[in-house]
Amino acid sequence: MSVIVELVVPSDAFELGQILRVEEPTQVTVETMVPLGGRPTPFVRVRNDARGSFERSVREHASVNEVQLVNIHDDESLYALNWEPSESSLLAMVLELDAVLLGATGTADTWGLEIRFPSHDALSEFQQYYVGANIDVSVERIYNPTKPDAGPWYGLTATQRETLMRAVEAGYYSLPRQLSTQDLADTFDVSDQAVTERLRRGIETLVMNTLLVDEQS
Incomplete structure (x- = not known):
């Protein structure tokens, strides 16, 4: 492992x-x-x-x-x-x-x-x-944080990783929110729907490969 x-x-x-x-x-x-x-x-x-x-x-x-x-x-x-x-x-x-x-x-x-x-x-x-x-x-x-086959970034793709990092750094998850979904989408020149899907898939992958590892093994 x-x-x-x-x-x-x-x-x-x-x-x-x-x-x-x-x-x-x-x-x-x-x-x-x-x-x-x-x-x-x-x-x-x-x-x-x-x-x-x-x-x-x-x-x-x-x-x-x-x-x-x-x-x-x-x-x-x-x-x-x-x-x-x-x-x-x-x-x-x-x-x-x-x-x-x-x-x-x-x-x-x-x-x-x-x-x-x-x-x-x-x-x-x-x-x-x-x-x-x-x-x-x-x-x-x-x-040992992840499943053995999760890859170097907990199973995230490079795009998911970059989007999640930028969202956190720019205050997307802060209260109050410091960055809108559209602002985040504009950063990557994609639609707000596309950036929302990146975040959703990225968070799901992180949870599956870290918090739920013991439940799946």
Whole structure:
């Protein structure tokens, strides 16, 4: 059964932390890693007030081929990072073990990572790696949240995941509601009916693959 680990590492011990180095108090969020062209492509979100220094820092890194602005929403910008990952790094070990980086948030000093390993054996091998490499890793949480076949995002499609995240971040579920269904639909250039269906299917999938796992097994 797969297992998810939440951990904290020093920025200089995490390859993307070295590349995406920022100054305090800026935070950088790696939302997902998509395999494109044979390499994992990180999609990175950063506040607009840090865009200039962020772009300069990333472009100056030797392993980066290109950083592409994908989208700007409110006060944040989303980038796709075209890079050449090292073959001997913490991230390379994650990929070698067929693990999935579900998310990562970093500052100038540390990065918090959420990683899904295919098994407890894979997690043990990863732990042996960072202990042997003298990497200061702080494990915050280990859990088995979903059915084994649920996929890296609790069974959600990429579209469902993005829609649910945006809805929560923008206050769609707040009281009082800070974003209308039509406003949310306009964000994705779809109808209000389409975005409502995304939310409904996404929530149903989350519940089936998390809260109802024990009842189905």
